[in-house]
Amino acid sequence: MSATRRQILSRTGAAAAGIAFTGAVSELFAGSAVAAGSRGGYGPLVPDPAGLLDLPAGFRYTVLSRQGEPLRSGEGLVPSNPDGMAAFAGRRGRTHLVRNHENRVTGKIGVPTVPGLTYDPAAKGGCTVLTLDGRNNVLDERVGIAGTAVNCAGGPTPWGTWLTCEETEDKAGTNGYAKDHGFIFEVDGADPHRTGAVPLTAMGRFQHEAIAVDPANGIVYETEDAFQQPFGLFYRFLPERPLGGTGSLRAGGALEAMRVPGVPDLSVIQESGARFEGVEWVPVPDPQAVETPIRLQDFGPKGITHAQKLEGCYWGGNAVYFVSSFARVKDGSGATHFGQVWKYEPHRRRLTLVVVFGPSTDIQLPGESPDNICLAPTGGLMVCEDGDGAQHVYGVNRKGEVYAIARGARNIGTPESPEWGEFAGVTFSPDLRTMYVNCYTPGTTFAVTGPWC
Template sequence: MQLLLPRGRSNSSRREFLRMLFWSAGAIGASGPLLSACGDSRRPRIAVPRGRFADIGPLGEPDALGIRVPPGFSTRIVAIANQPPVPGGSYLWHIFPDGGGVMPKADGGWYYISNSEIPGFGNLGTLYPQLAPFGDVLDRFAPGLGGASVLEFAADGTVIDAYRILSGTTFNCAGCVTPWNTWLSCEEVPEGQVWECDPTGRTPAVARPTLGFFSHEATAIDVERRTIYMTEDWPDGRFFRWVASESDWPRGAARPALQDGRLQVLKILGDGVEGALHEPQPVAWIDALAPDQPQDRNRDPESTPFDGGEGLWNFNGYVYFSTKGDNRIWVYDTHRETIEVVYDFATSDNPILSGVDNITVTPQGDVLVAEDGGDMQVVVILPDGTLKPLLQITGQDQSEVAGIAFSPDGRRMYFTSDRGGPLPGGGYGPGLGITYELLLPEGL
């Protein structure tokens, strides 16, 4: 395996980019768990499969698109910002594509849903926390330029349509596809909300204020517990959950109304964060203070701060999330009500993963982590804890990898370079965003 050691880039590169962009002319204007990463010495690890990507080879030289992949893999571009994904089409793909997900269609095709992380006035608070109230007020009166769009694929993988499903929002980062076939899109600003979108575009998107007002990064849904987990991308952000009321999500109902529930924040008990670096620690959930107000100004001092909450995924009751400020991957075990760190860049024996961001978990238990900065890689954490690079985008060091999602048959993986693009003289470098497809080898 070829190990790509970090180059020591600062995890603040995205914030520096935001600061530059904000003040530029166009910034505002226009059945049973398969995987347990819990290393409790008092009990053995649960037996796990080797993982889907356990046998992939080392990354090769950059291909024609500037992407390094293992032998047998190939890549293609499916959309470029400000260009029509469908030849001859009128819809131009959005800029700064970020979090994404896939929803299958009845005819064998699928939808790839993608957020547009365009900043706005609300990002004043992201850059300068003391200006958050001022930026929030401006954001209410100036519709954001972010949102979400869809690529529609035929069963053979051909892009047959592209269209917008959410407009007028700001800095849409990640979210998730719901079990009831909608898309939750998160606004990453201090008064940000979660918007529920219809991937077909037939029904207008709806804000879900019951899920709180904060710098939303990602969501994950636990149907069994009728709970939605949420990360907050803020230097002292919290790990949230929303627990539906009995009337909002009756037992046996296909979905919640997303109108009434309790917003709560996590508190690590036991030996706290330091203890979680070594073994699982018990947790408690505390009702959020003023749940209808911006959470960055209504902190419960008893709750545990997390340094820049990012990607999030619920895998059979094991809720994985990343914190970019300290380069850690956490797992909250809903079965035992514990939390621990399963990857820590500072102490790892194999620190090839930095700038941790979007997270996706395969049915086989591979945890795929996209880098915001770092080496612009997607790194796989196998069920046994081994790390392997899955791909690396070269020549776009000021961008980030995001939007990881698999086609329904698992053969194709979509991902984005948030700030990559074609260069006038050929090749690829800085730009307004590219959406890619990774084709996996037969039999993998």
């Protein structure tokens, strides 16, 4: 996440507060690995003698990768700002860990340019891929895609690839870029050259955050992370070749935006359980945003539904869940909240506000709002904290109980003004025995093993 968000939250006092939530928390875990109830924690965190990562007793970590060290492929250095991530099963028990790098034009270690894998040499973002054996030994580490910009989140596909999203809409000539940005790209962790560096232009050009794919029909749902007015939209992409496998999204399709009748701004809905029937999907007039950003385009006399800070997105059961991380009246939203989780059921055309987050004095609850999330082996969620102060990965079980599973121990500030790098990209191995997570600053990727179930 951007520094802007942390600064805004600090000024409003939200960064110092914990978060309480109301609503049907159990809704969040549809489709999770364990159908029964989930654990309420693993005990207190134990200080790490090495000063990197505090974990509960019985858990241990391995550092898989650090920014600035050589890539095993010899292509250059491990880039900065590791962010969204997913793990995919490979051959002979191997795991391919595909990792975003949310780099902008200057100031950090960029993803090395590689022939056949580079979209715009002026851009410093992209993905790297770690190949691990069954014991989390790193067998290889190489570039997955380069020359993209501000690769924040994304999501896995049913056919085993990663869709990496550019959280920018800068055009060629802006910030030194040679090509337009704001696209989604597909990355095959097993063979990055198979997917190359081809923008999936039909999926829209905007400030992408995350995606989720309906495994029944291949429809891709997309969130737009717009912090300032005009706020973002929630999209769906109808592919010409649904579930066609690697490369099929290049065949094109139709991009549509969600309209909730009578609700131009999702932030004004404050009551968990609020339900809206008859959700409409409106064709996007110009998916390439040649002249006008999509969220400002003319969607007809009924308009379109906006929301501030749309971020996390995942598929569970028969619905897609998406997150509005926060909203502020002073930014132009219709109301203030500290996080919403929405559930959309395509077969019913129904949208439900599942959970609402709000300020609390309980510092044990997850930092400002839901952000990077994943389903856990115990049937709950893992949530990455992103804010000021100590940084955690939290678990949330079906009862709504919140517990810390990891805490950053490396002080990147000073003894007088300590700081800790935020967590990002939490995900689990295909066999559910390892949690992988990134520390954004300094860029570090961890593998965490222990008694998950």
